[in-house]
Each structure stands twice: as structure tokens, then as C-alpha cells.
Amino acid sequence: MKKTALITGATSGLGYEFVQLLAKDQYDLIVVARNEEQLVKIQAKFPKVNVTSIAKDLSKTNAVKELVAEISEKQLHVDVLINNAGFGLLGKFDELNVAKQLEMIQLNITALTELTHAFLPEMKKQNSGKIMNVASTAAFQPGPMMAVYYATKAYVLSFSEALVEELAGTGVTVTTLCPGATKTNFGAVANVEQTKMFSKAMDASTVAVIGYQGMQQGKRVVITGSSNKVVAVAAKFLPRSATAKIAKYVAGDK
Numbered sequence: 001m002k003k004t005a006l007i008t009g010a011t012s013g014l015g016y017e018f019v020q021l022l023a024k025d026q027y028d029l030i031v032v033a034r035n036e037e038q039l040v041k042i043q044a045k046f047p048k049v050n051v052t053s054i055a056k057d058l059s060k061t062n063a064v065k066e067l068v069a070e071i072s073e074k075q076l077h078v079d080v081l082i083n084n085a086g087f088g089l090l091g092k093f094d095e096l097n098v099a100k101q102l103e104m105i106q107l108n109i110t111a112l113t114e115l116t117h118a119f120l121p122e123m124k125k126q127n128s129g130k131i132m133n134v135a136s137t138a139a140f141q142p143g144p145m146m147a148v149y150y151a152t153k154a155y156v157l158s159f160s161e162a163l164v165e166e167l168a169g170t171g172v173t174v175t176t177l178c179p180g181a182t183k184t185n186f187g188a189v190a191n192v193e194q195t196k197m198f199s200k201a202m203d204a205s206t207v208a209v210i211g212y213q214g215m216q217q218g219k220r221v222v223i224t225g226s227s228n229k230v231v232a233v234a235a236k237f238l239p240r241s242a243t244a245k246i247a248k249y250v251a252g253d254k
């Protein structure tokens with residue numbers, strides 16, 4: 001039977017790469033993002049699979065409830081959930097707009113949590129399902145100059161790894177993808193393109209393939225690229241005061 005994947009943040013960057021990989025593997029798709037025009041273009045681009053596009057701003061309080069209701073009305077079943085939509089912001093916490101930072105928490109944490117809660121029970125009932133939550137190497141240490149963003153990704157990693165244990169033996173897997181700097185719209189949105197952290201950004205297609213394969217294999221945590229793996233290992237051994245200083249350094253100009 002054909003399987004259906006729901007991808008948030010499907011219109012660009014990693015999300016769009018996942019769309020291409022899933023379509024190639026004949027998954028039907030539910031694509032979600034804010035930009036309706038881009039979503040409609042995706043529908044037209046993949047005529048061989050059923051693509052349902054739902055435009056939603058997932059940073060809005062009732063957005064996930066509305067999305068889940070629409071999916072249920074259309075009698076769609078979600079076999080694969082990719083919680084990918086997210087954004088970051090560069091700057092000192094107190095100097096950045098507070099509403100924008102709360103919007104980030106709503107999108108990066110709350111929507112991801114609510115979507116997982118909405119689709120997990122049915123996956124458990126079916127004894128099968130795959131969830132991929134997109135975190136970041138930011139998850140491994142505090143991130144001065146992107147304090148809220150790093151904290152949201154630490155949440156995603158902690159939450160997802162806890163679920164892995166809760167779901168042992170159920171047939172449902174949860175994979176946390178931890179990319180480092182990757183060439184997508186993220187850099188421009190977060191205003192980090194000119195920082196040292198973005199001097200060696202990976203290609204979105206490479207990152208997405210590594211993540212996608214990891215999800216299909218049911219891996220627990222997938223870190224993309226060898227230098228990002230070093231970051232994750234170093235964070236385990238260095239004091240958090242030191243890793244925070246390194247994160248502050250790489251958030252500075254190239």
C-alpha cells in the first residue's frame with residue numbers, strides 16, 4: 001500500500017530536498033509551509049504522486065489543530081512525519097525582537113511537539129511509522145548570539161531521544177537530524193551568512209540524503225558531515241562554558 005509523508009517547511013531548503021527524495025520513493029505527500037504559491041508549484045512538479053498542499057503558518061497558536069483537522073477531513077493517513085520547518089535569528093537575546101523569538105519557540109518547539117502528539121497514537125496502533133525531527137548541531141551546546149535558537153534545538157534533541165526510549169518495540173522510529181551550517185534560505189533568514197559558522201556550509205541535497213537514509217534506517221541521531229560530528233563529540237567532553245565561548249566565536253564575522 002502507498003505510504004504518505006507529511007513534511008513541514010516543504011517549500012525550500014532541506015524540506016524541499018526531502019520532498020524530492022520521498023516523491024522518488026513513491027510516497028504520497030502532504031506539504032506544509034506558509035507560501036501557498038510555492039506549495040502549488042510543488043504539486044505540479046510531482047505528477048506521479050498525490051501531493052496535498054496545506055498552507056499554514058505553524059507559528060500561529062491554532063495552526064496545528066487546523067492542519068490536523070484538514071488532514072483528517074481529507075481522510076489522509078500519515079506514515080512518515082518530518083518536522084522540518086524552523087528558523088533562527090542572530091543577535092543578543094535582549095536586543096532581538098521578543099515577539100519574533102517567541103514565534104521561533106512556537107514553530108521550532110511547540111508545533112513540532114503538537115504534530116508529533118497528533119500523529120504518534122495512530123502510528124503506534126499500526127505498529128509502524130517514522131518521525132524525523134530536524135534539530136541542529138546547535139542542540140549540543142549553549143549558543144550565545146542565537147540563545148533562543150540553540151535552546152529550541154536542544155529541546156528537539158532531548159524530546160526526540162526520550163521518545164525513542166518510550167517507543168522501543170512499537171515499530172515506530174524517531175530520528176533526530178542534526179545538520180551543521182547548510183546552504184538553504186536559513187542563512188539569510190537568520191542573518192548568519194557572513195558569520196564564521198557559515199564559512200563551510202554543506203549542500204542541502206547532501207544533508208537531506210544523509211538525513212533521509214538515517215530516518216529510513218530508523219537511526220536515533222544523525223549528524224551530517226565529519227566536522228559536525230567532531231563538534232558533537234567535543235561538546236560531550238568540554239565544559240559548557242568553553243563550548244558556549246566557541247559558539248559565540250563562530251557567530252562572529254568571517
Ligand SMILES: NC(=O)c1ccc[n+]([C@@H]2O[C@H](COP(=O)([O-])OP(=O)(O)OC[C@H]3O[C@@H](n4cnc5c(N)ncnc54)[C@H](OP(=O)(O)O)[C@@H]3O)[C@@H](O)[C@H]2O)c1
Nearest residue numbers: 009011012013014033034035058086136181182184185186
Ligand atoms: N540551513 C542550516 O544551516 C541549518 C542547520 C541546522 C539546522 N537547520 C534546520 O533545518 C530546518 C529547515 O531549514 P532550512 O535550512 O531548510 O531553511 P529554509 O530554506 O529557510 O526553509 C525553511 C522552511 O520552513 C518554512 N517555514 C518557515 N516559517 C514557517 C512557519 N511559520 N510556518 C510554516 N512553515 C514555515 C519555510 O517556508 P515558508 O517561508 O513558505 O513558510 C521553508 O519551507 C530548520 O528547522 C532549521 O532550523 C538548518
